[in-house]
Amino acid sequence: MQLTETVSGVLSDRIVSLSESQTIAMAKKARELVAKGIDVINLSFGEPDFQTPQYIKDAAKQAIDDGFTFYTPVAGYPELRQAIADKLKRDNNLDYKPENIVVSTGAKQAIANAVMCLVNPGDEVLIFSPYWVSYEEIVKLAEGIPVQVVGKIENNYKVTAQQLEDAITSNTKLVMYSSPCNPTGSVFTKEELEAFARILEKHPQVHIIADEIYEYINFSGKHHSMAGFDFIKDRVITVNGFSKGYAMTGWRVGYLAASKEIADACDKMQSQITSGTCSIAQKAAVGALKGGKESAEMMTEAYKRRRDLVLDLLKEIPEIKTYVPEGAFYIFPDVSAFFGKSWEDYQINDSMDLSMFLLNDANVALVSGDAFGASQCIRFSFAASDEKLTEAMKRIKTSLAKLA
Missing domain, CATH: 3.90.1150.10 (Aspartate Aminotransferase, domain 1)
Structure with missing residues (x-):
């Protein structure tokens, strides 16, 4: 509308x-x-x-009793950022320090932060389509130009490496995709992601936002991350959160992991819009990560x-x-x-x-x-x-x- x-x-x-x-x-x-x-x-x-699982609710209740009712650091509590870094190493074999993590009020804000920090007016942003509803509108808010790269139903709606290569121009600044995908449920394999990474390696001006919010809801086997390929890791912004895998939609906690330059920029951006995420929700998120994946x-x-x-x-x-x-x-x-x-x-x-x-x-x-x-x-x-x-x-x- x-x-x-x-x-x-x-x-x-x-x-x-x-x-x-x-x-x-x-x-x-x-x-x-x-x-x-x-x-x-x-x-x-x-x-x-x-x-939301009871042990997560209990962590939130404990946080209230322990007096965590004050403003939080813009990028998140150190304890939560460390827990996220530990999770990324444990589940995804990605090496990040807390300084590479920015906690936001949902993964949507993490995506918006990254787009606003990377995209200038007139920059092209390649969006794997079908795509989550907010990608295109966030790009427009940044005055970028959204360009759809369309996957076919015969390939489970997955974009191919050739399609990506054909879509990149001298004006391309960013690529955005989700895996597992909203709305299609498609999941990129390690081989498919590596093919994308090899193409993007040739275009150093292009960054990648990998939306992994549905990581734990995967019926096909092991989840793979674009940031797992070291030769482009510094240009990948991995976005995730707690809404889907931990049934914490109303808690509004998401995060991104990126190079320190991009993480610092997102911290700066967020400081002028919302500041830090809710203290109680952050403590609940710590409880979620420490409670495992059962x-x-x-x-x-x-x-x-x-x-x-x-x-x-x-x-x-x-x-x-x-x-x-x-x-x-x-x-x-x-x-x-x-x-x-x-x-x-x-x-x-x-x-x-x-x-x-x-x-x-x-x-x-x-x-x-x-x-x-x-x-x-x-x-x-x-x-x-x-x-x-x-x-x-x-x-x-x-x-x-x-x-x-």
Whole structure:
């Protein structure tokens, strides 16, 4: 949604041209229907349906009792930055010191910090597409030029090394991608990442933001990091956080790991916008890292089962073109077979029309693929109970059968 109904000249061009996050917008519409007493199944939001593990809550309670109620260092408590550095070494074999870590109010802020610190007006930013909704808008805020590099469903939506090489120009400043990917769930292998790294090695002006927020929700085996290749490590900004793997969405704690030059710049940027992240949430994050990955592994097993359930149910709708996501908790099917169809007053011209039809007719909230750079798709989140997913797929099948 854009602010097009404002008085001319009151608001900045920056905010008028900025799009609202469609995931948040769809969730808002779903809540409006729920407020009217309608039973809506919300599969639009990228949020675990699990409670934050108790040992993390206990760490937060202890922090309150111990008096951690004051301003925090901009880049995060030293204890948390050290714990993150230890985690990166343990899980990813990446050598970082606390001075390379900046803790932010969610991974989104970490990404925004990095983009604002690297991109000048007119710089091109290559975004692997489909992409997370905020990448393009953050680049626009930095006055950069977003350039989509589009992966095909036949390759699980993964961009190839040749596509990356073909897209780089003398104006390219940054590459952005996520793995596991939101919205597709695709996961890059070590070999695929190395192929990207070898290409980027030839372009020293290009930095890379590797969004690894779904690292622990991986069904394909070991997670691999672009920063694992030493010959480009200093140009990689690794972004991660606690929302997905630890079911800590409301705690708002994310972080980046980068060269000291970039980390210092992000510290400087953040100091003028939000300062340090919530003290209690940071202490909870320390507890999360010290508590291991058992809860994350349990949740991942549940997500894998739910993925398989949804894929089986979608097979009953042959017009929907699917694939097998290897991580995260989304499936991003091609629904273009329904474009041009209609039912009563509903005319389906694109995925936004289809998502609104399913919200109002099936009472299932999904997100249009336009938000992710793929207008032929719709994003389903399977971060919901088996019962809700089964009912949602039943409703969707019934509603789609009405279209002709």
